[in-house]
Amino acid sequence: MAKILLLPFILLAFFLSFTVTAASEKSFLDVVKQSGDTFDTRAVVLVKVVTKETVLSKEEDQRGAFRVLARKRQIERYKCSSCHSGKAVTARRGLELSHGDIVLEHGSDGRGLSCIDCHHADERDYLEDKKGRKIDLDHSYQLCGQCHFRQKRDWLGGAHGKRLANWAGERVVYNCTTCHNPHSPRFEKRFPATYSVPLD
Amino acid sequence: MTADKEKKASRHNMMAKKSDRRAFLKGMSMAAAAGSAALTAGCIPSVEAASSEELQLRWQEFFKKNYRLMTQQEKDATVARLERLAKLRNDLDVQVGSYPPLENVLYGYAFNITRCEGFMECVTACVKENNLDRKTNTQYIRIFEMEPGQLDPSTGDGQYYHEVPVENAFYMGTQCFHCEKAPCTRACPTKATWKEPDGIVVVDYDWCIGCRYCQAACPYYGRRFNWGKPEIPAKELTTRQHYLGNRIRPVGKMEKCTFCIQRTRKGRLPACVEACPTGARVFGNLLDPESEIRYVLRHKKVFRMKEELGTQPKFWYFID
Numbered sequence: 001m002a003k004i005l006l007l008p009f010i011l012l013a014f015f016l017s018f019t020v021t022a023a024s025e026k027s028f029l030d031v032v033k034q035s036g037d038t039f040d041t042r043a044v045v046l047v048k049v050v051t052k053e054t055v056l057s058k059e060e061d062q063r064g065a066f067r068v069l070a071r072k073r074q075i076e077r078y079k080c081s082s083c084h085s086g087k088a089v090t091a092r093r094g095l096e097l098s099h100g101d102i103v104l105e106h107g108s109d110g111r112g113l114s115c116i117d118c119h120h121a122d123e124r125d126y127l128e129d130k131k132g133r134k135i136d137l138d139h140s141y142q143l144c145g146q147c148h149f150r151q152k153r154d155w156l157g158g159a160h161g162k163r164l165a166n167w168a169g170e171r172v173v174y175n176c177t178t179c180h181n182p183h184s185p186r187f188e189k190r191f192p193a194t195y196s197v198p199l200d
Numbered sequence: 201m202t203a204d205k206e207k208k209a210s211r212h213n214m215m216a217k218k219s220d221r222r223a224f225l226k227g228m229s230m231a232a233a234a235g236s237a238a239l240t241a242g243c244i245p246s247v248e249a250a251s252s253e254e255l256q257l258r259w260q261e262f263f264k265k266n267y268r269l270m271t272q273q274e275k276d277a278t279v280a281r282l283e284r285l286a287k288l289r290n291d292l293d294v295q296v297g298s299y300p301p302l303e304n305v306l307y308g309y310a311f312n313i314t315r316c317e318g319f320m321e322c323v324t325a326c327v328k329e330n331n332l333d334r335k336t337n338t339q340y341i342r343i344f345e346m347e348p349g350q351l352d353p354s355t356g357d358g359q360y361y362h363e364v365p366v367e368n369a370f371y372m373g374t375q376c377f378h379c380e381k382a383p384c385t386r387a388c389p390t391k392a393t394w395k396e397p398d399g400i401v402v403v404d405y406d407w408c409i410g411c412r413y414c415q416a417a418c419p420y421y422g423r424r425f426n427w428g429k430p431e432i433p434a435k436e437l438t439t440r441q442h443y444l445g446n447r448i449r450p451v452g453k454m455e456k457c458t459f460c461i462q463r464t465r466k467g468r469l470p471a472c473v474e475a476c477p478t479g480a481r482v483f484g485n486l487l488d489p490e491s492e493i494r495y496v497l498r499h500k501k502v503f504r505m506k507e508e509l510g511t512q513p514k515f516w517y518f519i520d
Contacts, residue, residue, distance in 0.1 A: 027512055028380040028399075032306065032486045032494075039304050039488035044467040062490045154520070158492025159312070159500055162479040167491075168467035179479065187365075187478065192320035194327075195361040197337045199421060 044168035052164070054172055055138045061156045066171035069164065069178050071138050078137070084124035105184035118143060118182070144176045254288045257281045266391065267404040267443065272298075279443060286448070292434070298443045299465055301398035307459050307514065308399075308486040308493040310502065311373055314520040315480035318343055318364035318371035325475030326375075329438050329460060330446040333430035340424065340457040341375045341472060353505075373480075375472075376401060376422035376457035377505070377513030387417035393454070399486075399514055400459050402444040410452040419506055420513070423456045459483075486514070 054067040072078050083089070083097055107113040120128040127135040127143045135143045145152030154160035161179070164172040176182070264270070264278050275298040286292045323341045332338040344356030346369060353372050365371070378401050385393050385401060392407035393414055415423040429451045441447040442462035449455050460470035464483075468474075473481040484493035496502065500518040507513075 028306070028486075028514075029512075032308075035304075035487040035489060037304075038490060039485055041485070041488060041491075044302060046468075047466040048468050062495065150520070154499075157495035157499060158482060158484075159310075159496045159518070160315075160479060160520075162473070162476065162481075163469065163492065165469060165474065166467045167464065167469050167473075167484050174479070179477065187317060189363045189365065190319065192318055192343075192361065192364055193324045194320050194339075196320075196323070196339055196342055196359050198359065199342075 041168045042170060046166055046169045048165045050164055050166070050172050052172075058139050058142065059156060061158070061171070063171065066173060068138070068141070068173055068175045071140065071175055071177055074177075075137065078125070080124035102183050105186070106182070138175075140176050140182070144182075251288065254285065257285050257288070261285070261406070264406065266407050267298075268391075268394065275443065282443070282447065292437060292439070294437075294439045294441055294447070296441045296443055296447050297462060301396050301400075302465060304485075304487050306399045306486040307378070307464060308484060308497075308516070309378075309459070309514060310482040310493055310496045310500075310516045310518055312480040312482070312520065313346075313370055313372050313517050315478045316343070316371040316373060317478050317480075318345060318360070318366075319477055321475045321477055322373065322472035322481065325471040326457070328436055329463070329471035330458075331430065331432050331438055331441070331448050333426065333428065334433065335431040336427055338424050338426075338430075338455075340422075340455075341373055342421075344372045344374070345369050346372050351503075372517070374420060374422070374505070375515075376418075377420055377511075377515035378457075378459065380512035380514065381510060383417040383419065383509075383511060384414035384423060387413040389413060396444075396461075398465070400444075400461055400464075401456070402458055402461065403454055403456065404444065405447070405449050405453045405455070408453045410454065412454065414454055419509055419511065423454055426451050426453050426455060 053070040053073055055070050057066050057068050060066075077083070089097060104112060104114070107117075116128075118127050120126040120134060123134060125137075127137060127140060129135055129143050129146050131146075133142075141152055141155065151160050155173070155176075158173075161174050161176075164174060166172075180187075261278065261281055265274065267275070270278070279296045279298050282296050283294055286294045320343055323339050323343065326332070326341050327334070327339060330340065332340070342353070342358050344353040344358045345360045345364075345366065346353070346356040348368060348370065350356065351372075353374055356372060378395075378399055380395070380399070382395055382401050385395060388408075389411060390407050390409050392405075392409070393401065393403045395401050410425070412423075412425055415425060426449050430448055432448070438446055440462055442458075442465070445458045445461040460468070460472075464470060469483055473483045482492050482496050484491035486493060486497075488494065496518055497516065500520075502516040502518040504513050504516055
């Protein structure tokens, strides 16, 4: 008899235990949110060492300064001032040196940009922003960011652009011009690298 | 030399140890190696076809434990056997690793559906890195061309081949999402697939029996089956491999994206992230508040696919 009286209580306890576990069911995101200690990514032993030339960024992300791929070495005829120096150029070399190969498709239709919107008018080895600051070609994000400030914010944080080679270790990121041609920054249409077959 | 040593050691063990079932079977099988070709037809070639060293290695491989039950010593031994077998069988010099997860690391992945333009360079990089079968065109990643207003890849076109990006379309990639509560691991009858402490869902290819229950259980079509022996051009083989990752799978096994375990456990980015020409792929440590992936989760509008299933994928989509 006593056992029969106990039965409802046992059942109740049984169901309660279920609801309690359901309510306290944890998501791994709780652990993620609580992970306060900063993980030392530089402690990870890397097998892939970045050998490309980089510069220390002039602006900071959440960790502080980071490294950006250098640009100047990539520019074939840098320094610009070696030609833009006021000295005479023979007509024969004029065509080669007049940047006729550059297609400028930057800025919205009808009011696209011109050379000196970004390039420094006098000191040709540098860029110049709208406030008149001289900007190094290795730090072009400072220039691009004056219009593309959303992209720059995301780039600093890590939601735009990409890291080079490693997720761990010192942060090395692509600069704006690694991916975008500054003169026509939109990616060109092309065929995909491969195709997919139907799943089995 | 080492094979000889191993042989001696295994004999010694057999004498010294109390005979359990496994040891007994191993002994039996060694003794019966020559006469058991009929019994093992299918798994082991005829005795004439293989050298005695290869046969011995195969026997030892056949009776090894599940990866999770192995000591580091046993892992090293099986890895050494696999490397030697690859050399003997196919004359390939591979380095198979069995390195453990990094501490305080939980991998997370984010995919920017605004940025992806469908160039599919991630797919080719993945195929090459993970030694996927070229004959059947196995791919871990699928990119879907989606109409605006849709977010379910099953409505998209996964087999496009034309100039991209197309006006008024966006691209959405899928792969294994490495769910925290992965239904595939629960479906496996041989416990050949599980979630590692760093969040990567892996397969022990040698314990997989190829029943494909996990494939049926996965709501994201993240798993692939080896219908045949993978065919990979020798020049394109990725020789740095991991036991749970891109080592060449035997026929009839299940495989899937492992976040390039052979790379990520050494601090490198997965091959797809490294190859992406548009920077649509973000990868990092979820337990590091200053990582890129945490920045995306904090500052971007993110969602996960089929979140209502409660599988808790560690793969987010986000928009700019």
